Amino acid sequence: MKRVFIPFFLFFFIAAAAQQQDRWQIQPDGSIQWNIDRRLPHYDHIEMSGEKVSLWVQYGVDTSGRPMINRTMVFPTFRLLPVKTTASMMYNVTDNDLPRVLINDKLMRSGTYNAAVAADMQEKTAAVNHKGVMRIYSVLGNGEIKLCRTLFPSADKPMAIEKWVFTNTGKQSAKVEMEYLLRETKPSESRTTPVQHSFIVSTVGEGMKTLAPGDSAVFALTYQAVNSNNPLVKADVNAELSGRTQRVQQFLSLLRLETPDTVLNTTFAFAKIRAAESIFKTKGGYMHGPGGLRYYAALWANDQAEYVNPFFAFLGDEIANRSAMNTYRWFSHYMNPEYKPIPSSIIAEGDGIWHGAKDRGDMAMIAYGAGRYALAYGNTDSAKVLWPLIEWCLEYLKRQINSNGVVASNSDELEGRFPAGKANLNTSILYYDGLRSAAMLGKLLNVSKQQVAAYEKAAVAIRQNIEHFFGATVEGFATYRYYEGNDTLRAWICSPLIVDIFDRKEGTIAALFSPRLWTEDGLASLAGDKTFWDRSTLYALRGVFAAGETEKALPYLQYYSRRRLLGEHVPYAVEAYPEGNQRHLSAESGLYCRIYTEGMFGMRPTGFDNFDCTPHLPAGWNNMALRNIHAFGKVFDLVVERAGNGKIDIIVVYNGQTKKYPVKEGATLKIKLS
Numbered sequence: 001m002k003r004v005f006i007p008f009f010l011f012f013f014i015a016a017a018a019q020q021q022d023r024w025q026i027q028p029d030g031s032i033q034w035n036i037d038r039r040l041p042h043y044d045h046i047e048m049s050g051e052k053v054s055l056w057v058q059y060g061v062d063t064s065g066r067p068m069i070n071r072t073m074v075f076p077t078f079r080l081l082p083v084k085t086t087a088s089m090m091y092n093v094t095d096n097d098l099p100r101v102l103i104n105d106k107l108m109r110s111g112t113y114n115a116a117v118a119a120d121m122q123e124k125t126a127a128v129n130h131k132g133v134m135r136i137y138s139v140l141g142n143g144e145i146k147l148c149r150t151l152f153p154s155a156d157k158p159m160a161i162e163k164w165v166f167t168n169t170g171k172q173s174a175k176v177e178m179e180y181l182l183r184e185t186k187p188s189e190s191r192t193t194p195v196q197h198s199f200i201v202s203t204v205g206e207g208m209k210t211l212a213p214g215d216s217a218v219f220a221l222t223y224q225a226v227n228s229n230n231p232l233v234k235a236d237v238n239a240e241l242s243g244r245t246q247r248v249q250q251f252l253s254l255l256r257l258e259t260p261d262t263v264l265n266t267t268f269a270f271a272k273i274r275a276a277e278s279i280f281k282t283k284g285g286y287m288h289g290p291g292g293l294r295y296y297a298a299l300w301a302n303d304q305a306e307y308v309n310p311f312f313a314f315l316g317d318e319i320a321n322r323s324a325m326n327t328y329r330w331f332s333h334y335m336n337p338e339y340k341p342i343p344s345s346i347i348a349e350g351d352g353i354w355h356g357a358k359d360r361g362d363m364a365m366i367a368y369g370a371g372r373y374a375l376a377y378g379n380t381d382s383a384k385v386l387w388p389l390i391e392w393c394l395e396y397l398k399r400q401i402n403s404n405g406v407v408a409s410n411s412d413e414l415e416g417r418f419p420a421g422k423a424n425l426n427t428s429i430l431y432y433d434g435l436r437s438a439a440m441l442g443k444l445l446n447v448s449k450q451q452v453a454a455y456e457k458a459a460v461a462i463r464q465n466i467e468h469f470f471g472a473t474v475e476g477f478a479t480y481r482y483y484e485g486n487d488t489l490r491a492w493i494c495s496p497l498i499v500d501i502f503d504r505k506e507g508t509i510a511a512l513f514s515p516r517l518w519t520e521d522g523l524a525s526l527a528g529d530k531t532f533w534d535r536s537t538l539y540a541l542r543g544v545f546a547a548g549e550t551e552k553a554l555p556y557l558q559y560y561s562r563r564r565l566l567g568e569h570v571p572y573a574v575e576a577y578p579e580g581n582q583r584h585l586s587a588e589s590g591l592y593c594r595i596y597t598e599g600m601f602g603m604r605p606t607g608f609d610n611f612d613c614t615p616h617l618p619a620g621w622n623n624m625a626l627r628n629i630h631a632f633g634k635v636f637d638l639v640v641e642r643a644g645n646g647k648i649d650i651i652v653v654y655n656g657q658t659k660k661y662p663v664k665e666g667a668t669l670k671i672k673l674s
Helices: 008-019 237-253 262-277 301-315 318-332 362-377 380-399 425-444 449-470 491-498 505-512 534-546 550-566 586-600
Strands: 032-035 042-049 054-061 067-080 088-094 101-103 106-109 121-130 134-140 145-153 159-168 174-178 182-185 198-204 207-211 216-226 256-258 279-282 285-288 345-347 352-354 471-474 477-480 603-607 610-613 623-631 634-644 647-654 657-664 669-672
Touching: 042 145, 042 262, 054 121, 054 134, 054 145, 067 134, 067 145, 067 159, 067 216, 067 279, 088 198, 088 216, 121 145, 145 237, 159 174, 159 207, 159 237, 174 216, 207 216, 237 262, 256 262, 262 301, 262 550, 262 586, 279 318, 285 301, 285 318, 301 318, 301 362, 301 586, 301 623, 318 362, 318 380, 362 380, 362 425, 362 603, 380 425, 380 449, 425 449, 425 491, 425 603, 449 471, 477 491, 477 505, 491 505, 491 534, 505 534, 534 550, 534 586, 550 586, 586 603, 586 623, 647 669, 657 669
Parallel strands: 106 121
Antiparallel strands: 032 121, 042 054, 054 067, 067 088, 101 106, 101 174, 121 134, 134 145, 145 159, 159 216, 174 207, 182 198, 198 216, 256 623, 279 285, 345 352, 471 477, 603 610, 610 669, 623 634, 634 647, 647 657
16 A cells, blocks of 8 residues: 655644644734633733833633733833842732722632622633734623723833723612722832832722713722832823823834734734834843843843844834944944953843853844844944944954964853754854844945955855854764754754755755754754744744745644734743743743745845845735835835746835836846935
8 A cells, every 4th residue: 555645844834733623813903812711711912112121921821711910110211239230120910919909898809819799790801902002891790780991001100000890780879989098118228229219009099989870980000110219100091001102002003914824914014013112211221131131221242233124224213223223333342452242131221241151142143133234224324333343353353263274262152051062053054144134234334355254255155154063964864064063953053044054955854844953832942852043933934935935834823823812822932931921021032033035025125225135925825915115215115026927026116106127027126226
C-alpha cells in the first residue's frame, strides 16, 4: 500500500486548528472583544502606557462569571533608590482596595470577595473589549443595572484612570453610590529621588446618584504619582479619556496595512499601538521602554536601537522619532578613544548604565539599527548626528574580528540564557548589514571614497566568513551553527535571511518550520526546549518572506497573528516564556510590523529618498497596500496589485501623483521618491 506523506506544516496546522479556538472576535470598529461564554475561568493581562505612567492590568472571570481586576501602576520618572533598572515607583490596587459601591442600598460584590452575601448586589461579566483602552461590561443583580468600566493611562500625566458608568436599564428609578476615598501611600524619603514621592488613590464624582430609567451615572478612580514637583490633579476624566483615545487614533492613522486578511490587518494595527505607546518623557528626553513591570525610563541596544527604531522611521509619529534619535544620542555619550564597549543599557532616565552581560554584540545592534534608521528617516541633518556613532561602532566591531574572520562577543541578546560561544552568528550578521548601510550612508554624506570602499570590502569579507565559519549541517539541515561547537538547532539561524543572505535558505527554512524548532507558540529558542522568545519568531517570519518563500511564510504568519490577537493571551506580541510569563514588551510589536515593511513588502532603505522594493504578494491575494507611510522624508502609499502572467504592479502614490511600475513577481524595483 502506498504511504501518503503529509508535510509537517500541513500536519501542524490541522492539529493546531483542532486545538485552538478563538476566544476573542474582531469588532466593526477595529477593537477586539471577548464575549463571556462557558469557557471559564479565564485570566489574562495587558499593559497600556502613556508618557508618565504604565498601567498593567491582570483581569479575569471566574466560573460564576464574576470579574477580577488587579491594577499595577508603574511611574517611570518617579525614581527610587538605589539606582537600578527596575527602580520605578510601582503600586498595585486590587478590587478589595477600592471604595464600596452600593446600588439601592445593596453592596455591590465582585469576584474578589471571599464570601458573597445573597442579599448583596452580585456582578456578572458580559464582555471585555480592547483597543488602546480596556472596557469591561457587566450586569448587576437581576440585570436592570449595567456597568461599563474603562481603564486607561493618561496620555501625558503620571496618572491611570478607571471610569465607571452605571446605566439603569430597568423600569424603576435606582440609587447608585460610590463612597469617597482618598488614600496616600509614601515610600521612605531615603528611598526616593530627587524628592519624596506619594501614590494616591482618589475618587472622582463620588456620592449618591439617583438614576431614572435610561439614565447613567459616572464615577471614576484615579491612581496618581505625586511629589512637590507634581501636585495632585483633580482629573477631568472625559478629557483624559479623549486624550488617550486621540493618541491611540494617531497611531492607527499612520502606516496602515490593507490586505484581504482582516486578522493580519488588525494585528498590525494593535502592534502599532503597543510599539509606539511605550515612550516615556523623562529628564533624559523621550525614552522608549519595553515595559513588563521592569523596563522603563531606560534604553537598550537591542530593544530600541535594533528592533523598534527602524520601524519608527516608517511610522511617522513625531514622538517616536524623537525617542529614536534620543536613543542613539545617549549611546553616543559612551563612545571613547580606547574603544571600550558601549553599555548594553542606559537606565534610570540616564543616571546609570547596565552592562551585566558584557558585550552582547551591542555595537553590532546599534550600527545595524542606526544605519537603517538614518536611511529610512531620510533627514540629512539627523544622519549627520548618527554618523559618528555608526563609524565608532563599526570600528569597534572591526577590532573584534577573530582569527576566523567573524566578530567575537561575550554573549548575545539572550545574555547567557543559552550558549553563544565566543562568536555567535547573530552578531556577525548585524555587523554585515551595518556595513552595507554605512556604505550607502557614507556616499550620501560625502564620506571619503576610501572609507566607503573599506566598508564595502569588509561587508564582502564578513559575508564570506559567515558562510565559511557558521555554515553547517545541523541535525540534518543545511543551515548554520550558532557558534563553534553548536550541534543543536537554534532559532537565530533565521538571521541571515533578514539581511538578504539566501545561500542556505532552503535548509534554514526547513529547519525553522520543522518539529524540532516550531512550536505552538512559534520558534523554540533551542530545539527540544520549551523556552520561546517572540523576537526570533518575528525575525524568522520577516526573513522567510524576504527570501521569497511567501507561501511557506504566510500560513505561519496567519497562525501566529491569530493566536496573539484572538487566542488566550492577547492582543500583542510577547517577550518570552516561561521567563516573564509572556509579558507584552513593546519593541517586539515593532518587530511584528517589520514583517510587513521589510518582509512582505520588501522595502530595503538605500538612500534618503529611495529604497529597493521586492514585494511578496501571496498567491491567493490580488492586492495589498501600506498607506500613509512616513519615510525617506516623504509621505506616500505603496500598493501592490496582481497583473497576471507572472507579473505584479507596484504603485506609488506620492505628492498627488500615481506611478505604476509593472515587474515580474519576485523582482526588485528601485524606487526613488522625487
